[in-house]
Amino acid sequence: TITLTNNGNADGTVTVTDEIPTGTRIKDENTTGYNKATNTMTWSDVEVKAGKSVELTLEVVVEGGVSEITNTAKIDNNEITDKPNTIVKYYYTIEHYTENLDGESYTKVDEDIIKDVLAGTETSYTAKEDYTGFTFDDDKTENKGAKVPANNDLVIRLYYTRNSYEVIYKYVGNVPTGASELPAKATYKYGAKVKVAENATAPGYEFSSWSIKDFTMPASNVEIEGSFTAKIDxxxxxxxxxxxxxxxxxxxxxxxxxxxxxxxxxxxxxxxxxxxxxxxxxxxxxxxxxxxxxxxxxxxxxxxxxxxxxxxxFTVRYTDGVENETIFEDKVTSGLNYNDDTPKFGNDPVRIGYEFMKWTPEVEEKVTADATYVAQWQAKKYQYTVNYYYNGKIDPKAGINEEAEYGSEVGYMDKSNGFTFEKVDPSSGKITICEDATKNIINVYYIKEVLSVKKEATNNSVNAGDNIEYTITVRNNGLKGITTTVTDTLPTEIDLSEEGIKIIEDSITSGGKYSEGKIIWDSINIDAGTLDEKGEMLPAELTLTFTAKLKGNTIGKTVTNTVSLPEGAGEEKDITAIAEKTVEEKSIEVVEMTEGKKNTTDSNIVIVMDLSSSMNWSIDNNKQKTAELAKRRLTAAKNATKTFIENFYANGQNANSTVSVVAFNNKAWLLEFKGNKTTATRQNYEDLLEAINKISIGDKPSGYGTYMKKALDKTNEKIFGTNGLATTEQYKNNNNVVIFLSDGKPSEKNRNENIDYSGVNDKATPIKAKGASLYTIGFGPEYATVPNPIKDDSPYGLLKNMSSNGKVYQASDTDTLVKQFTDILAEENQSKTLITGIFEGKKITNGTLKIQMSKELVINEENKLVIKHNDQVIVECSSEANLENYYITYDSATKTLTWNINEYLTSNSNGITELKGNVKFVYYISRNS
Incomplete structure (x- = not known):
């Protein structure tokens, strides 16, 4: 600041110049009067009033480089004697750096500024002690001992080295054998990340885990502990x-x-x-x-x-080796060691009737295993006798006197010599040899029968109406020729017509004659028997034969033929022989057919559609209860129904046919369309298609039941009710067809709270009984395969029982469902009868054919019961009342037809007395029963 004072009496004007001092600069170069080129400040024509003072101010900034600042000013080029002198002070900075973990770089953590220091002053510093984990390293100090320069640029840098500390592992408590070595002691810098070693191991021990998890290294040594606990397993x-x-x-x-x-x-x-x-x-x-x-x-x-x-x-045993008898008690020695001396039995054992021979196996000297030594015996021999008696007289020459071993069993030889065995004493014909000779005797007794006879039917098999061959063999067991009479009494099954008698008479051998149902060989001679070189009888034989024809009504019967010799021909007794032959059963082809239908192709079709909640389920998966609209069962059913109806009326066909739809879930209703109509014809079926397309049960996967009884009641009413299709003049001659579509089991329960399968089926019965054909379609994956067995109390069994043809049509997609609709209509439109069962080779039992029918018998002029023999009709019956004329009965309770064929043949109806060749039995059953 320059102060100008005018001490005079007049005002004055001066020019003041001030050279900017060295080491400074003007603060504002735009100050009026400042000349940058000369670095001079000039105040021109400064007026100072008399007796007044004027202050001129100049502000500069100290830039350094000088220790003091001297300001010299001039007034009108004359220096002002007063030259103010200003001392300049400076500052320097002390920066503190700590070492980073990499050991090479440092980070500035603090600084100190030392102010008001004169240039040239010697600097000083003091290290800080509050950097935990670091140690001051004076050797790294920068600008140590520097003097303060004439500026503020001096920086003294102090460096602190990062300390390192030890990590030590130790076991606490018992250290088991085999424990893994302790991890080595390691050194880590302060702040470093430390990963604790893997857990220690020791066989049979559990390790506690180390006392510390992974950590950051502190400013001190770290001790980590672990211990072992013995395992209990x-x-x-x-x-x-x-x-x-x-x-x-x-x-x-x-x-x-x-x-x-x-x-x-x-x-x-x-x-x-x-x-x-x-x-x-x-x-x-x-x-x-x-x-x-x-x-x-x-x-x-x-x-x-x-x-x-x-x-x-080891155990050594001595045993007698005799079954079912004890000669001596086993001698047993136990607890023997390997290579002990074998204990001895002692003296040889004794047995009645035998001599002791040795021990088997041979007794070993030393014990090396369990051993059983069995006594071996040789039976002694004793005398025995066999005596032979013929008609009570002993024949010494035939007797036997020999020896046999004690205890052995001996019998006798057959020496009948033409005699017949009567008895033997003892009755077994055998004795066991003992020491007492009086007990070693067998007595054999024979008697003689002179004549015997045998009768055979020589055919391997025989059918009704066949010829049967008989052979009679008469045997003379004596040593003298005999004249006798042989009589064969023919059974009632033999054909004794003129033709049959001729067959007999033409076949009799050895001079036999037929008379009144008998064949007699009178006064025939039979040669005497002979003795062979051993004295045994060789009987003489005479063979007689004849052929007879069986009646046609003998199917399945057993034919018994008896031949006899006169009284006294064989030791005062009559001699007869019997030949039995069972006639083969007949095999018949049985054909079961279904009654015919109306001669029309027009139909009243009622489609019964299940709208229960499960129809919202997936068409592909019976467990997926939610599905997008295109994949729902109901969508497929609607599309198939529409396609079927379009095809049904296509090209102008089925002109007089009708189609109706009964929908049901918790209730049943007729589907209405334009004009509140419920019956579609060829003229308005497109309106029905539109109504079908609008069918919906929302998106509910549950809540709508399957009330089949209500649906069947509504169907019955639609067809057979007061204003039903079957009573309407225009449609009454149409075939009535019900197609029942469902994907599940009924919701109705019986009084036992079980599903009422029987009650639902009962609702279907009157519909079929009134002539309608009822077909069922099982829809969805549940019906992909036929169950085995099929149970009545099951969804599949119910649909099968409801249907007219005993069949469940199966569909699990739209295309298959359309095909099933079409197949049903094709079957319904057949006007001829249907073969529902063919049973090849139906066997007759005891001349009677029994047929278990599948449904009720139908017999009328259009559906006759017909029997053919070799393609020729032998029975044609058109009423149940006339069945008895052909020995046929019908049991409606059991649905059984019975034909007594033998009785029919006996009646000689139509001149038929036998059934040789092919027989075919054809009958008709109801379509709806």
């Missing part, structure tokens, strides 16, 4: 060694693994010492064997093995 082994042939093997496969606490002492048990059977052999614990290890401490690595040794024990 450490394994050890008990091995059993069994002596074989007096020696122990080095290894054994008989081992048992057990568990316990590591380090504890365990021992074998008394039960271990009692394992006394091995491979079916006996052993005893070898207490004294030095290799036994009976106790030990459980090693953590499971290496502890306890060992038990068992020595063999």
């Amino acid at each position: 450490t394994k050890y082994t008990v091995e059993y060694y069994y002596q074989i042939n007096g020696e122990y093997k080095d290894t054994t496969a008989i081992k048992e693994t057990r568990t316990g606490t590591t380090g504890e002492t365990v021992s074998v048990t008394e039960n271990d010492k009692n394992q006394l059977t091995y491979n079916g052999k006996k052993y005893v614990f070898d207490q004294e064997y030095p290799e036994n290890i009976l106790s030990g401490n459980i090693a953590g690595d499971g290496s502890l093995i306890l060992k038990l040794y068992f020595k063999q024990q």
Whole structure:
């Protein structure tokens, strides 16, 4: 600041110049009067009033480089003597840096500014001690000892080195054998991330985990601890060694693994010492064997093995070897060791009737195994006798006197010599040889019958109406020729018509004659028998034969033919022989057919459509209860129904046919369309299609039931009600067809709260009984396969029972459902009868054919019961009342037809007396029963 004072009496004007001092600069170069080129400030023509003062101010900025600032000013070019002098002070900075973890770089953490210091002053600094984890390193100090320059640029930098500390691991408590080595001591810098070592291990022990998890290194050493706890399930082994042939093997496969606490002492048990059977052999614990290890401490690595040794024990037995008899009690010696001396029996044993020979096997000197020695005996021989009696007289020459071994069984030889055996004493014909000769005797007795006869029917098989061949054999057992009479009484099954008698008469051999149902060979001679070189009888034989024809009504019967000899021909008794032959049953082809229908192709079709909640389910999956609209069962059913109706009326066909739709879930209703109509014809069926297209049950997967009874009642009313289709003049001659479509089981319950399958089927019965054809379609995956067996109380069984043809049509997609609709209509439009069952080779039983029909019998002029024989009609019956004329009965309760064929043939109806060749039985059943 320059102060100008005018001490005079007049005002004055001056020019003041001030050179900007060295080391400074003008603060504002735009100040009026400042000359940058000369770095001078000039105040021109400054007026100073008399007696007044004027202050001129100049502000500069100290830039440095000088220790003091001297200001010189001039007034009208004359220096002002007063030159103010200003001392200049400076500052310097002390910065503090700490070492980074990489050990190479540093980070500035603090700074100190030392102010008001004269240039040239020697600097100083003091390291800080509050940087935890760091140590001041004076050797790295920058600008140490520098003097303060004439500026503020001096920076002294102090560096602190990052300290390192140790991480030490130690085990606490007992350190088990086999514990993993402690992790090595490691050094980490302060603040470093430390990953704790993996857990230690020791066999048989659990490690506690280290006391510290991963951490950041503090400014101190860190000690990490861990400890071990013995496991309670450490394994050890008990091995059993069994002596074989007096020696122990080095290894054994008989081992048992057990568990316990590591380090504890365990021992074998008394039960271990009692394992006394091995491979079916006996052993005893070898207490004294030095290799036994009976106790030990459980090693953590499971290496502890306890060992038990068992020595063999043997038994030697001497036995008599005789079944069902005790000659002497077994001598048994047990508890013998391997290679012991074999105990002796003593003196040889004694047995009545036998001599002791030896022991088998031969007695060993030493014991090496269990042994049983069996006494071997040789039976002694004793005399026995067989006496032969013929008609009560003994024949000494035929007798037998021989020896046999004691206890052996002997019998007799047959020496009948033309006689007939009568008896033997003893009755068994055998004796057991004993020491008493009076008991070793067999007596055999024979008697003689002179004549005998045998009768055979020689055919292997025979049918009704066939010829049957008989053979009679008469045998003379005596030594003298005989004249006798043979009579054959013919059975009632033999054809004794003129033709039949001729067959008999033309076939009789040896001069036999037919008379009144008998064939008689009168006064025929039979040669005497002879004796062979051994004196045994060789009887003489005479063979007689004839042929007879069976009646046609003998199907399945047993024909018995008897031949006889006169009284006294054989030791005062009559002699007869019988030949039996069972006539083969007849095989008949049975054909069951369905009655015909009206001769029209027009139909009243009622489609009964299930709208229960399950129709919203997926068409592909019976477990997917929600599906997009295009994949729902109802969508498929609607599309198929519309396609079927369009095809039904296509090209102007089915002009007089009608189509109606009954929909049902919790209730049943007729689907209405334009004009409140419920019956579609060829003229308005498109209106019905539009109504079908609008059918919807929303998106509910549940809540709508399947009330089939209501649906069937509504269907019955639509067809057969007061104003039903069947009573309407225009449509009454149409075939009535019901197509019932459902995907599940009915919701109705019976009084037992079970599903009322029977009650639903009862609602279908009157519809069929009134002549309508009822077809059922099982819709969805549940009906993809036919169940086996089919149960009445099941959804599939219900649909089968409801249907007129006993069939369930199955569909699980739109195309298949359209095809099933079409197939049903094609079957319905057949005007001819249908064969519903063909039974090839239906067997007759005892001449009677029984047929179990599948439905009610229908018999009228259009559906006649017909029987054909070799393609020729032999029975044609058009009423049930006339069946008895042909020996046919019908049981409506059991649906059984019975034809008594033998009675029919006996009646000689239409001149038919036998059925040889093919027979076909055809009948008709109801379509709806």
